Amino acid sequence: MTAERAIAQDTEANVRQHQEHDAAGNSKFGFIVFLLSESVIFLSFFTGYIVYKTTTLDWYPPGVTGLETRDPFINTLVLVSSSFVIYVAERYLHDQKLWGFRLFLLATMAMGSYFLFGQAVEWRSLPFSYQSGLFGGTFFLLTGFHGLHVLTGILLQTLMLGRSFIPGNYDNGYFGVEATSLFWHFVDVIWIVLYTLIYVWQ
DSSP, rough: HHHHHHHHHHHHHHHHHHHHHHHHHHHHHHHHHHHHHHHHHHHHHHHHHHHHHOOSSSOTTTOOOOOHHHHHHHHHHHHHHHHHHHHHHHHHTTOOOOOHHHHHHHHHHHHHHHHHHHHHHHHHHOOTTTTTTHHHHHHHHHHHHHHHHHHHHHHHHHHHHHHHHHHTTTTOOOOOOOHHHHHHHHHHHHHHHIIIIIIIIO
């Protein structure tokens, strides 16, 4: 009777583990599909920007000859560097060192916030608005839509940070952290493309 009970418990544990593995795999697949759909949206924006820029004679608004690149370049360095920082945070969590995870996740959030602040300062200093022709409209659409994703990433990181204070929350996996980190890398890659299109290609 004892042996039968032990076998039943082992079987139940194996089934539960298999179900959890399938659920984690489905979640990862679903999140990758979500990022791919986001990529399609950004790709359509990039394509539209390229088409408009190459076919519009007076691309910049009157009185505007280009964009200042120094501050946006600094913001870019900060944002891209934050990808490495959140990777370090994830490694600390893998090693079950919550103090390191929290510290580096806070650093990532601070770097993302710095980027948004820098973008807001740039917006306020621009000599044109979203109503200033095709360039004004596409500039604010692209940078604003990306900024919304940066804000979303910061909010997700805040949620992951809060969950780290729940005892045992990450004992059975940390898909939420992995997804948040992947989303942040995606946001950084998108910005590199945006920066190249808007600030380098002038």
